[in-house]
Structure formats: C-alpha cells, structure tokens
Amino acid sequence: MPFGHLRLVLASLFAVVIATVAAAQSPYGGRAPNFYILDVGTGQVLAQQNADIPLPPASMSKLMTLAMLFDALADGRVTLTSTWNISQRAHDMGGSSMFLETRDRPTTEDLIRGIAIVSGNDAAVAVAEGLAGTEAAFAEMAQRRAEQIGMTATTVANASGWPDPRHRMSLHDLAVLARYLMEEHSAFFHYFSETEFTWNNITQPNRVPLLGAGIGIDGLKTGHTEEAGYSLVGSARQGDRRVIFVFSGLNSPAERAEEAERIVNWAFRQFVSREVFGAGQTVVEADVWMGATDRVPLVPASDVEILTPAVRTGAIEARVEYDGPIPAPIEEGQEVASLVIEVPGLSPVSVPLVAGAAVPRGGFVPRMRSAALVLAGHLGLVTP
Numbered sequence: 053m054p055f056g057h058l059r060l061v062l063a064s065l066f067a068v069v070i071a072t073v074a075a076a077q078s079p080y081g082g083r084a085p086n087f088y089i090l091d092v093g094t095g096q097v098l099a100q101q102n103a104d105i106p107l108p109p110a111s112m113s114k115l116m117t118l119a120m121l122f123d124a125l126a127d128g129r130v131t132l133t134s135t136w137n138i139s140q141r142a143h144d145m146g147g148s149s150m151f152l153e154t155r156d157r158p159t160t161e162d163l164i165r166g167i168a169i170v171s172g173n174d175a176a177v178a179v180a181e182g183l184a185g186t187e188a189a190f191a192e193m194a195q196r197r198a199e200q201i202g203m204t205a206t207t208v209a210n211a212s213g214w215p216d217p218r219h220r221m222s223l224h225d226l227a228v229l230a231r232y233l234m235e236e237h238s239a240f241f242h243y244f245s246e247t248e249f250t251w252n253n254i255t256q257p258n259r260v261p262l263l264g265a266g267i268g269i270d271g272l273k274t275g276h277t278e279e280a281g282y283s284l285v286g287s288a289r290q291g292d293r294r295v296i297f298v299f300s301g302l303n304s305p306a307e308r309a310e311e312a313e314r315i316v317n318w319a320f321r322q323f324v325s326r327e328v329f330g331a332g333q334t335v336v337e338a339d340v341w342m343g344a345t346d347r348v349p350l351v352p353a354s355d356v357e358i359l360t361p362a363v364r365t366g367a368i369e370a371r372v373e374y375d376g377p378i379p380a381p382i383e384e385g386q387e388v389a390s391l392v393i394e395v396p397g398l399s400p401v402s403v404p405l406v407a408g409a410a411v412p413r414g415g416f417v418p419r420m421r422s423a424a425l426v427l428a429g430h431l432g433l434v435t436p
Contacts, residue, residue: 079099079397080098080099080315080318082299082311082314082315082318083302083307083310083311083314084299084300084301084302084311085101085102085300085301086101086102086103086105086107086223086299086300086301087099087100087101087102087103087223087297087298087299087315088100088101088103088223088224088226088227088297088298088299089295089296089297089315089318089319090227090231090295090296090297091293091294091295091319091323091359092231092234092293092294092295092296093292093293093294093325093357094325094357094358094359094401095401096358096359096395096398096399096401097398097399098295098319098323098359098398100223100224100399102223103222103223103224103298104205104222104223104224105205105222106205106206106207106220106221106222107220107221107222107223107280107300108213108215108219108220108277108279108280109213109219109220109221109226109275109280109283109300110213110215110275110276110277110279110280110283110300111148111171111173111212111213111273111274111275111276112213112221112226112273112274112275112283112284112285112298112300113208113212113213113219113221113275114167114171114176114211114212114213114273115226115229115230115233115272115273115285116194116197116198116206116208116211116221116229117167117176117179117180117190117194117211117212118164118167118168118233118240119197119201119229119232119233119237120179120183120190120193120194120197121160121163121164121167121179121183122233122236122237122240123197123237124183125160125237125240126236126237129183130160130182131160132159132160132161132164133159133160133161134159134160135157135158135159136157136158136159136160136163136178136179136182137157137178137181137182138152138153138154138155138156138157138158138174138178139154139177139178139181140154141177141181141187142174142175142177142178142181143174145173145174145176145177145212145214146173147173147212147214148170148171148172148173148259149170149172149173149174150163150166150167150170150172150174150175150249150251151172151174151251151252151254152166152172152174152175152178152251152252153252156252158175158178158251162251163175163178163179164240164243165243165246165249166249166251167179168243168244168246168271168272168273169243169244169246169247169248169249169256169258169259170249170256170257170258170259171259171273171274173212173214176211176212176213177211177212179211180210180211187210187211190211191208191209191210191211192208194208194211195207195208198225198229201228201229201232202228203221203222203225203228203229204222204225205220205221205222205224205225206220206221206222206225207219207220207221213275213277215277215278215279223298223299223300224298226285226298227285227296227297227298229285230272230285230287230296230298231296233272234287241270241271244260244270244271244272244273244287245258245260245263245270245271246258247263247264259274260272260273260274260284260286261274261284261305261308261309261312261313262309262312262313262316265313267288267290267313267316267317268288268289268290268316268320269286269287269288269312269316270287270288270289271286271287272285272286272287273285274308275300280300280301281300281301281302281303282300282301282302282303282304282305282307282308283298283299283300283301283302283308284297284298284299284300284308284311284312285297285298286298286312286315286316288316288319288320290320292325293320293325295315295316295319295320297312297315297316297319299311299315321362322361322362323359323360323361323362324359324360324361324362325357325358325359326357326358326359326360327355327356327357328356328357328358328370328393329351329352329355329356329391330352330355330356331351331352331353331354331355332351332352332353332408333351333352334349334350334351334408335349335350335351335352335372335391335405336349336350336372337349337350338350338372338374338376338377338378338388338389339376339377339378340377340378340379340380340382340411341376341377341378341379341380342379342380342413342414343379343380343381343382343411343412343413343414344380344411344412344413344414344415345411345414348378348382348388348407348408348409348411349407349408349409350372350374350388350389350405350406350407350408351405351406351407351408352391352403352404352405352406353385353404353406356391356393356403358393358395358401359395359398360395361395361396361397361398367396368393368394368395368396369393369394370391370392370393370394371391371392372389372390372391372392372405373389373390373392374388374389374390374405378407380411380412380413380414381410381411381412381413382407382410382411383407383410384406384407384408384409384410385406385407386406386407387404387405387406388405388406388407389404389405390402390403390404390405391403391404391405
C-alpha cells in the first residue's frame with residue numbers, strides 16, 4: 053500500500069441538510085465595490101469582491117498600530133499607565149486628530165482611545181515614535197509583524213494610514229488583523245465600542261457608525277482618503293455568531309453607515325447554522341501503517357458547525373484529506389487529517405481531524421503484513 057495524499061469523498065454525509073434544498077440563494081449585492089465578509093465562528097467567507105488586492109487602507113491601517121501597542125502591553129514593555137512624549141511632528145499631523153500638544157504626556161490608555169475612538173493621526177505617530185524611535189523604524193517593525201500574523205498582501209509605510217503609494221493592505225488582510233485583535237488581545241477590544249472620548253476639553257464621538265443601534269456592531273475602525281473612499285473594518289455580534297466585514301470605495305459617511313447595516317442584516321439573516329458532527333464523532337476510519345491495528349477513527353476535536361444559505365440550491369459536499377496510510381505510533385488527539393466542507397456559493401471550510409484512539413506500533417506480524425502489502429502493490433498483485 054503506497055503512501056500518498058488521500059481524498060475520501062463523503063457522499064451521504066449531509067443527507068439531512070440537503071433535504072431542505074430549495075431555490076437559489078442570491079449573493080450579497082451591496083453598494084461597495086470592494087468587500088469581504090467573514091463568519092468568525094465557522095471561518096466561512098460569506099462574500100468577497102476584490103478582497104485580495106492591495107488597496108490604500110486609509111485610517112483602517114491604524115489597527116496595525118494598535119496591534120503593535122497591544123503586543124507591547126502583553127509582553128510588558130509598556131503598561132496602561134505609561135506616559136508618552138509628543139513630538140512636534142506628531143503634533144503637526146493633519147487630518148483626524150486627538151488634539152495632542154507637545155507639552156502633553158498622555159498615558160497608553162489615552163492613546164489607545166485617541167486612536168480607536170477618534171482616529172487621531174497625532175496619537176498614531178506618538179505611538180510609533182514611542183515604540184520604535186521613528187515612524188520609519190516603526191513601519192519596518194509593523195511590516196514584519198503583519199507577515200507573522202498572516203497578512204500576505206500588506207506593505208506598511210506609516211502608522212496612521214496617511215496617503216502613501218507604498219502603504220497598502222488587502223481587505224482580507226484587514227479582516228485577519230481584526231480577528232487577531234479580538235482573539236489575541238480580547239482584554240482591549242472594549243475600547244473599540246466606546247462611544248466618545250474627551251482630550252484637552254474637546255469631546256469627539258466614535259467614528260464607527262451604528263454603535264448602540266441594536267444590530268450588534270461593536271467596532272472596529274473607519275477610514276477615509278480621496279483615494280480609498282469611505283471605508284470600514286467592522287465587527288458585529290448577534291447571539292452566538294460574530295461577523296467581521298471590511299469594505300471600501302464609498303462616497304460619503306451616509307453611504308458607509310447604510311452599507312454597514314446592509315451587510316450586518318444580510319450576514320445574520322441569510323444563513324442558518326447547522327451542526328454536522330459532534331466532538332469525538334467518527335467521520336471516517338483511516339488506514340494505519342505498521343500499527344497494532346490497521347485502522348484509526350478520525351474525529352473532530354470540537355463540534356463542527358457550518359453556515360448554509362437559508363434558501364439555497366445544490367448539494368453540500370465534503371471530503372477527508374490526509375497523507376496515508378498514517379504511520380504508527382499514533383497518539384489519541386493527534387491531528388492527522390482535514391475535513392473539507394464545500395457549501396455552494398461559499399468558500400470551502402477546512403476542519404482539523406484528530407485520531408480518535410491511540411494506535412501503538414505493531415509487533416513483528418503486523419509489520420510484516422504491511423511490508424507484504426507494499427511489495428504486492430509494487431508487483432501489481434493488489435490494487436492500491
């Protein structure tokens with residue numbers, strides 16, 4: 053039995069789900085020319101257009117500056133009460149502002165609010181200079197960190213999103229960044245939903261539209277430049293579901309607010325969550341090489357849920373992929389395969405499968421049997 057990458061198609065896996073198939077599901081059809089909509093719980097991309105093209109991110113790229121600051125908080129380089137110097141360069145930044153003065157010594161928490169709530173370019177430059185000495189050095193650090201996070205279509209040139217032909221991020225990358233912030237730095241995520249911030253007796257509202265409107269929006273960051281248009285990296289939660297959505301290229305703040313509401317309503321109302329496997333439930337059994345037993349059950353470590361369009365057409369397909377036969381010894385819980393689920397109209401979902409039981413290395417007889425099967429396969433005496 054030769055080794056190879058195996059694909060086992062699970063033809064009857066979703067018989068119950070398929071029984072509810074009806075008319076075709078319309079794709080998302082909003083106003084934004086560029087968009088990316090992700091269901092966080094399942095990892096399914098619900099809709100996308102121009103999502104992997106590097107685009108000018110405007111102030112949405114301040115999320116990268118906050119990621120760098122949250123990293124510094126997490127590893128102890130700064131605390132929420134650390135104070136920061138305000139250079140003349142930071143003070144003189146145009147565009148959106150926290151209204152910092154060079155005499156000010158804001159705390160880390162002040163600067164978080166100045167970036168997350170009021171999108172202060174001055175606050176972003178102050179953080180960059182405080183972490184790296186210069187904004188140019190900060191951009192190099194942020195570029196390396198972006199690559200580590202998994203942002204593959206990003207080039208960082210500054211901390212604020214100020215227009216620069218070198219400064220680009222894809223909408224997909226911005227969603228990766230938003231997910232990193234909410235999952236790896238959840239202790240700081242609440243800043244994105246604070247409704248206003250006051251500094252130097254100037255109170256400014258949070259620029260994210262529809263906070264507190266009752267549809268679940270709780271952050272993250274708006275953006276606007278002439279080149280990028282009005283844009284948003286948004287997050288919304290309803291019940292047990294959360295979506296991240298990113299769009300750009302609109303013509304006004306009103307259009308941005310309308311698009312955010314349209315996306316949230318569509319994402320939560322047009323899909324149904326279905327459990328297809330429970331944690332520990334056997335999906336398939338895989339062949340084992342040189343083991344005390346010839347087969348091992350493959351199971352998900354946690355419940356597997358997927359979203360399906362509430363009204364849809366076409367069968368849901370699934371397959372198990374692994375390099376096999378799987379060599380013994382195998383530990384129970386060891387990740388050995390992937391369950392790939394394809395829902396019509398949505399991107400495939402890949403779920404890790406683990407060994408449902410331990411398989412120790414076999415004795416002399418099982419090893420000889422495995423060797424004989426390989427030899428027979430090479431001689432054409434058995435079908436691989």
